[in-house]
Amino acid sequence: MSLAELICPAGTPAALRTAVDAGADAVYCGFQDATNARNFPGLNFTPDELAEAVAYAHARGTKLLLALNTYPPAGKVDLWRQAADTGARLGVDSFIVADMGVADYIARTYPGIRLHLSVQAAASSPEAIRYYCENFGVKRVVLPRILTIPEIRQIRREIPCEIETFIFGNHGLMVEGRCSLTNYLTGQSTNMDGVCSPASDVEYVRDADGSMSSQLAGFTIDRFGPEEKTGYPTICKGRYAAPHRPEGYYAFEEPISLNLSRLLPDLIEAGVHAFKIEGRQRSKSYVRGVVRAFRAAVDDIKAGREANIADLIALTEGQKQTQGAFETKKWR
Amino acid sequence: MTPTSESTVRLRPGEGAIARLACLVLQPALTRVVRRVAARHPSLFARLGPHQTTDFLIDPVELPFALHLRPDPQALVFRAVPRESAPQAGATIRGRFLLLLELIDAEQDGDAAFFSRDLEVSGDTEAVVRLRNALDDMDGSLAEEASAMFGAPGRAVLARLRRAYPDATKPREYA
Structure with a gap:
């Protein structure tokens, strides 16, 4: 059986303590800058906060993973190198990287610290994953959310590193690590600035009938009826009119969350080493609820008991959930 | 700042007078609470960044008044209006x-409440x-902290509030 480590999100020091106390095996977090893909206002850690977080986590047997999972634009790589230097000095257990240049710097400078390949790298074939392992010493790959469980099982047989899969949270697929939709409207890059739909460009407008429009950079990307559940204001989950669908439809993705709680035994059997919970931008309440639920489920499965899966629908985007491609390629 | 247009606010008879009285009664307590929170949780101001001087209107829909917050550490404003x-x-x-209140105390998730x-x-x-x-990074319960400032009467008011909203005050376990 695989280790089935539970990898949990933290956007603030308080959320990190919550995740650790709720049973995380490892917590991932980032600095307050463009070096990670949740570079949101008021979120993330200063170096001093990260030092305290490392101490808190290690004192309780929990690992701390530092996300450096964005792509440095030309001439700005020093920010990523400095973040790696700071993380190494503070004693993080692993770096989560996407860019080959960042991976190369860490592999050469800090060969004793584990490298995990971020989902942002979009490595989904054994050949691509082996390339990262052979050239940068990557120890774990976070797989894109586009693979079925049989495909994951096959990949596991052909790669020399551990596998981590998302099990809960945001289900924004596209071509992971290469999504540029936000750039078209805001000029800011998900991949290089770490912001998808920057809050400064988002506006919610309530209409007289109780409907609500979500706008990004002045463009309406969805309109919800008075009783309709909402999602994040991202272009990939916007609703658009097209000649063949004049009523408007979700052209790319729907507001929906991934929830693989019922597939955990199959994922473990397929050789998945670690389960990732998405949501560094979410609250302590989310972290506490989701981590506790999956801690209990994983412990039950490892003990040979049937997992008592908690109902997490209230925490999902649009209050809808899916098993996505993990169940079938035809999930839409 | 300019007052909200009166045309957007519909008042029932007598509601305006009740709201003004409630605001007067509450104001000393609100001032004490916000000063105490600011003193005990100074790190929250860093997360606010340039929005320390933004005027926030917190609007509890079932109460006859709203709350105006300007989290400027040099000139804190927290008043009922x-x-x-x-x-x-x-x-x-x-x-x-x-x-x-539960969002502030991290008993509920803001994104889920928005969805x-x-x-x-x-x-x-x-x-x-x-x-x-900024608020989510505070440890402990702001509601407990604020009510404790007023001793037994404060705790009694909080308990009464929670009895009035039994479902909304349970820590959500999602299980």
Whole structure:
């Protein structure tokens, strides 16, 4: 059986303590800058906060993973190198990287610290994953959310590193690590600035009938009826009119969350080493609820008991959930 | 700041007078609470960044008044205001009172409340996100802390509030 480590999100020091106390095996977090893909206002850690977080986590047997999972634009790589230097000095257990240049710097400078390949790298074939392992010493790959469980099982047989899969949270697929939709409207890059739909460009407008429009950079990307559940204001989950669908439809993705709680035994059997919970931008309440639920489920499965899966629908985007491609390629 | 247009606020007979009286009664307590929180949780101001001087309107929909917050550490403002004279805020957060309180205390998740339409935000979204993240990084319960400042009467008021909203005050276990 695989280790089935539970990898949990933290956007603030308080959320990190919550995740650790709720049973995380490892917590991932980032600095307050463009070096990670949740570079949101008021979120993330200063170096001093990260030092305290490392101490808190290690004192309780929990690992701390530092996300450096964005792509440095030309001439700005020093920010990523400095973040790696700071993380190494503070004693993080692993770096989560996407860019080959960042991976190369860490592999050469800090060969004793584990490298995990971020989902942002979009490595989904054994050949691509082996390339990262052979050239940068990557120890774990976070797989894109586009693979079925049989495909994951096959990949596991052909790669020399551990596998981590998302099990809960945001289900924004596209071509992971290469999504540029936000750039078209805001000029800011998900991949290089770490912001998808920057809050400064988002506006919610309530209409007289109780409907609500979500706008990004002045463009309406969805309109919800008075009783309709909402999602994040991202272009990939916007609703658009097209000649063949004049009523408007979700052209790319729907507001929906991934929830693989019922597939955990199959994922473990397929050789998945670690389960990732998405949501560094979410609250302590989310972290506490989701981590506790999956801690209990994983412990039950490892003990040979049937997992008592908690109902997490209230925490999902649009209050809808899916098993996505993990169940079938035809999930839409 | 300019007052909210009266045309957007519909008052029932006598509601305006009740709101003004409630605001007068509450104001000393609100001032004490916000000063205490600021003194005990100075790190929250860093997460607010440039929005320390933003005017937030926190609008508990079932109460006869709203709350005006300007989290400027040099000149803190936290006051109850009748809706008809509420300031034009940079950002507005609207929901049931206990939901708002539980969001501050991290008993509820803000994104989930937004997805379910129980929480509405308008105005400067970045300001709202920063305030949410700043408050979420506070340990402990702000409601407990504030009520404890007023001794047994304060705790009694909180207990009574929670009895009035039994479902909204349970820590959500999602199980």
